[in-house]
Structure formats: C-alpha cells, structure tokens
Amino acid sequence: MRKAFKRIFRTGWLNFKRNSYLSFGTTGVMTLVLLLFSGLMVLNYVSGQIVSGLEDKVDVSVYFKNDSSEDQVMAVEQDLESQPTVAHVTYISKDQALVDFKAKHAGDALIQQSLAELVENPLQSSLNIKAKDSTQYASIVTFLEGNKFRPIIDKINFYENEAVINRVQSISRGVGNWGLILTFILALIAVLVTFNTIRLTIYNQKNEIEIMRLVGGSNWHIKAPYLIEGGLYGVFAAVIAIVVFYPMLWFISSKIGVLIPDVSLIGYFVSNVLQFVPLIFVLGIVLGVLSSYIAIRRFLKV
Amino acid sequence: MIEIKDLSTIYDDFMALDSVNLEIKDGEFVSLVGPSGAGKSTLLGLMTRELTPSKGEIIIDGINIADLSHSEIPLLRRKIGTIFQDFKLLSRKNAFENVAFALEVSGAELKEINEDVPKVLNIVGLTDKAKNFPHQMSGGERQRLAIARALIHRPRILLADEPTGNLDMLNGYDVVKLLMKINEFGTTVILATHNREIVNIVGRRVISMEKGKVVRDQIEQGKYIL
Numbered sequence: 419m420r421k422a423f424k425r426i427f428r429t430g431w432l433n434f435k436r437n438s439y440l441s442f443g444t445t446g447v448m449t450l451v452l453l454l455f456s457g458l459m460v461l462n463y464v465s466g467q468i469v470s471g472l473e474d475k476v477d478v479s480v481y482f483k484n485d486s487s488e489d490q491v492m493a494v495e496q497d498l499e500s501q502p503t504v505a506h507v508t509y510i511s512k513d514q515a516l517v518d519f520k521a522k523h524a525g526d527a528l529i530q531q532s533l534a535e536l537v538e539n540p541l542q543s544s545l546n547i548k549a550k551d552s553t554q555y556a557s558i559v560t561f562l563e564g565n566k567f568r569p570i571i572d573k574i575n576f577y578e579n580e581a582v583i584n585r586v587q588s589i590s591r592g593v594g595n596w597g598l599i600l601t602f603i604l605a606l607i608a609v610l611v612t613f614n615t616i617r618l619t620i621y622n623q624k625n626e627i628e629i630m631r632l633v634g635g636s637n638w639h640i641k642a643p644y645l646i647e648g649g650l651y652g653v654f655a656a657v658i659a660i661v662v663f664y665p666m667l668w669f670i671s672s673k674i675g676v677l678i679p680d681v682s683l684i685g686y687f688v689s690n691v692l693q694f695v696p697l698i699f700v701l702g703i704v705l706g707v708l709s710s711y712i713a714i715r716r717f718l719k720v
Numbered sequence: 721m722i723e724i725k726d727l728s729t730i731y732d733d734f735m736a737l738d739s740v741n742l743e744i745k746d747g748e749f750v751s752l753v754g755p756s757g758a759g760k761s762t763l764l765g766l767m768t769r770e771l772t773p774s775k776g777e778i779i780i781d782g783i784n785i786a787d788l789s790h791s792e793i794p795l796l797r798r799k800i801g802t803i804f805q806d807f808k809l810l811s812r813k814n815a816f817e818n819v820a821f822a823l824e825v826s827g828a829e830l831k832e833i834n835e836d837v838p839k840v841l842n843i844v845g846l847t848d849k850a851k852n853f854p855h856q857m858s859g860g861e862r863q864r865l866a867i868a869r870a871l872i873h874r875p876r877i878l879l880a881d882e883p884t885g886n887l888d889m890l891n892g893y894d895v896v897k898l899l900m901k902i903n904e905f906g907t908t909v910i911l912a913t914h915n916r917e918i919v920n921i922v923g924r925r926v927i928s929m930e931k932g933k934v935v936r937d938q939i940e941q942g943k944y945i946l
Binding site for chain 1: 768790791794795796797798802808809810821822824825826827829830869870872873
C-alpha cells in the first residue's frame with residue numbers, strides 16, 4: 419500500500435517536472451490568484467480596523483438646559499443605564515465641563531479672559547452615552563426623544579461620525595466586492611489553465627494510459643497521479659505566494675502605519691500565520707485538484 | 721468458459737456484430753478468422769469491456785461482464801491477457817520494466833515483482849534481453865515481450881489480436897508456437913488473425929466471421945476457409 423502510494427506520488431511529481439514550461443505558467447497563474455486572495459484579506463482587515471476605530475469614537479452626547487436640576491439629569495442617566503443597548507453613561511456636570519473647557523483652551527488667552535469676566539458658568543451639564551454596538555445609536559436617540567424628561571434636554575448630539583463610518587464601510591464593501599469578483603474570475607482562469615495543462619499531460623501519456631487499462635491497472639492507479647500533479651501546482655503556487663506576500667506586506671505595513679497608526683498589518687498576519695499559511699495551501703491544493711478532477715472526468719477514460 | 725449469447729454491436733448505422741452466439745470451453749485454442757471489418761477485434765474488445773454491446777451477453781466464468789462496475793473492470797482485465805499487432809510496449813521502459821509496469825499499476829509488492837517478472841521473461845525466452853529497450857529488440861522479441869506482460873497476472877484467457885500482423889513468417893510462427901505452449905499449460909487462447917498459413921499450422925478450432933456474423937465454426941482440425 420505504501421509502495422503503491424509512493425509510486426502514484428512519484429508519477430505525479432514526474433508529470434509536474436517533465437512539463438516544466440507549462441508547470442511554470444500554471445503555477446504562476448495560480449500564484450496570482452492566491453496573492454489576490456491574500457490582498458483581499460489585507461483589505462478586509464484594514465477596513466475592519468478603520469471602521470472599528472471610528473466606531474469607538476462615536477457616542478451620543480445629551481446636553482441639558484441650564485434650568486434642569488441634577489436630580490432630573492440623574493433620573494435620565496438611570497433610565498439610560500436600564501437600556502440593554504447602552505454600554506455605559508458618563509455624567510459631566512456644569513462645573514466639570516468648565517474645568518475641561520478651561521484645560522482644553524489653557525493656551526488661549528482670549529478665551530481665558532472671557533471666561534474670567536463671566537459671572538455665571540455658561541456651559542451645560544451633559545451625559546455621554548456609549549452603545550454596545552454602533553448600529554444602536556439611532557434607537558438610543560429615539561428613546562431619548564420619547565423620554566418624559568425630554569423638555570429639560572437642550573440638544574442631542576450624535577450624527578457627526580455616522581456619515582464617515584457609512585462612507586468607509588461602503589468604500590470597503592465596494593472594493594471588497596470587486597476584489598472578490600476579480601478573485602473569482604482569476605480563479606476561474608487558473609482552473610482553466612490547470613485543466614488544460616492536465617489535459618495535455620493526459621494527451622501526452624495516451625499510450626501509458628492505454629497500457630495501464632489493458633493490463634488491468636486499478637482506476638485509482640491510473641487517475642491519482644494526475645490529481646497529485648494538480649495538487650502540486652497548488653502547493654508550489656502557495657509556497658511562492660507566501661514567499662512573495664510577507665515581504666510585500668512588510669513593505670506596505672510601514673506605509674499604512676504612517677496613515678493609520680493603530681493598524682499593524684505585519685503584526686496581524688505574523689500572529690495569525692498558523693491560520694493564514696494553511697488557508698493559502700488548502701486553497702491552492704483545492705484549486706489544483708479540482709481542475710485536475712474536471713480534466714480527468716472529461717478526458718481520461720478508464 | 722466463455723458464453724456469448726445473441727451479441728450485437730452497432731456503431732451508428734454499421735452493424736459490427738450481428739447476433740453472435742458462441743461457447744468457448746476452458747483450455748481451448750480458438751482461431752478467429754475473417755477479412756478486415758468482419759468483427760473479430762470488436763468481439764475481443766467486448767470481452768475486455770473496452771466496448772459495451774448494444775445487445776446480448778458475454779458470460780465469463782458465470783458473470784455477465786456487462787454488469788461489472790467500473791472498479792471491477794480492472795479485475796476482469798487481469799483475468800484476461802491481451803496482445804496486439806502493434807505490441808503496445810512503453811518505449812522508455814526496458815523489457816523488465818515493461819512487464820513490471822503491469823504489476824505496479826495493479827498495486828503489487830516489490831518482492832512479487834522481482835520474483836514474477838524473471839519467471840515470465842523466461843517462459844517467453846527473453847531472460848537475456850531483460851535490460852533491452854523495445855527499440856533494441858526484433859519484432860518477434862517485442863511480441864514475445866508483450867506476451868510476457870499479458871501473462872504476468874496468470875490470466876485464464878489470452879486474447880491475441882493479429883499478433884503476427886507486423887512479423888515475418890518465421891517470427892510469426894515463433895509467436896504462435898509460444899501461444900500454443902501457453903495453451904498447453906491450460907490458458908484459453910483466442911487468436912484473431914487473417915493469416916492463412918498460421919491458422920492452418922495450428923489446426924485447432926477455427927471460427928470464421930464475415931460482416932459481423934459467425935459463418936463457420938470448425939470445432940476440430942479447422943482450416944482457413946473463406
């Protein structure tokens with residue numbers, strides 16, 4: 419059994435080696451597919467990081483009228499905290515708001531001077547609300563609009579980041595969709611090219627195949643070397659793709675790091691190397707074996 | 721025992737075999753004669769399931785071979801050796817490897833290959849040519865090598881399709897003598913040929929075919945008559 423497997427593997431390997439030019443082209447096309455797929459994963463990761471970074475910055479601020487009492491504000495806070503969609507609520511009193519404001523504009527003499535001249539604190543007390551999920555802000559706003567303390571609320575501030583998030587999401591979705599379509603098209607081409615290579619191998623070995631059938635070679639012995647050959651294209655393509663991908667990633671990572679400091683591309687793909695590398699290998703092998711299988715079904719009579 | 725019942729094969733409009741009925745007993749030596757296109761090769765092709773009949777049955781050892789599944793066909797072909805006019809040898813392999821190939825592709829162990837291949841090469845008289853490649857051998861030697869390969873699975877039946885077609889009289893005669901020797905050991909031999917001299921030398925059962933039909937079946941001391 420082991421001997422038979424060795425023979426099948428050796429025949430597959432010889433088929434791969436003897437077709438050197440064809441094998442080179444086939445492996446090349448398949449490498450492109452795997453690289454494109456890796457590129458999609460990078461895009462997915464980067465856009466995911468950007469969106470979640472933006473989402474972290476989204477919150478709802480509720481500003482209360484100056485005649486509202488602290489008790490009323492506390493009641494609103496308690497109401498909000500009982501909501502399942504709310505992650506946490508921070509109360510910022512009028513005094514705190516003033517301290518923050520002063521600190522923020524510490525360097526601005528004009529503002530400091532103006533503040534000093536004021537008798538009364540002009541700033542409003544506010545509640546800062548974080549939702550568990552960025553999609554839930556709209557419902558929190560609706561909840562506030564319907565609240566019995568609505569009259570003491572001056573304004574609800576939320577809309578700013580939403581547009582940016584939607585924009586990033588729609589761009590990344592668009593690029594992702596086109597990337598996916600491109601990957602599919604290229605994968606289809608890779609399947610066709612591999613299929614054709616295997617077809618040529620089968621054609622070149624018509625005599626061997628005929629004799630194998632004649633002498634009662636088992637179907638498995640006749641077919642399996644071609645499946646191995648197809649799989650080998652995938653394996654070599656995966657090796658090349660990975661060898662090209664990581665240096666490329668390292669290069670891009672430093673550029674992206676300048677734009678978005680929170681995102682470490684290389685860090686992500688290095689720490690997930692045990693998921694990423696096997697995935698690329700499996701994808702390559704599946705593509706190769708699948709193409710080979712189609713060619714065998716179509717051209718190899720046993 | 722081979723039973724052929726009402727066997728017909730139609731290619732498009734052409735009737736390659738037309739209601740053939742035959743019974744071939746174990747250990748017989750049958751010469752199948754007739755002009756080109758008489759249906760000899762079709763009949764042999766049907767026996768190895770290279771072809772499937774349009775109608776009728778071929779029963780070998782009680783099994784209708786049309787009922788065999790894909791995975792069972794190789795087992796049938798190991799029970800039936802075949803040789804052809806064009807030898808069908810692998811030019812890149814030497815004599816030993818050509819025979820060993822038949823064992824390898826059926827999953828044999830190395831030990832079995834090293835024991836059995838020299839034995840069959842000895843039977844066909846090619847022991848000293850084991851390392852020669854087909855292009856270094858004469859036509860007769862190549863056909864004997866093909867016979868060695870056909871014998872490697874110890875088949876019960878040996879089908880020979882025009883085995884002397886590419887050989888001169890002397891080499892052809894050698895090959896037929898070898899087939900007769902194999903037959904003496906108990907293998908059923910079916911020899912399809914249109915070589916009159918060869919058939920007359922063998923002088924055993926002769927089945928004559930014409931236009932897909934069996935026109936004559938001389939059970940003993942048959943001669944080539946058309």
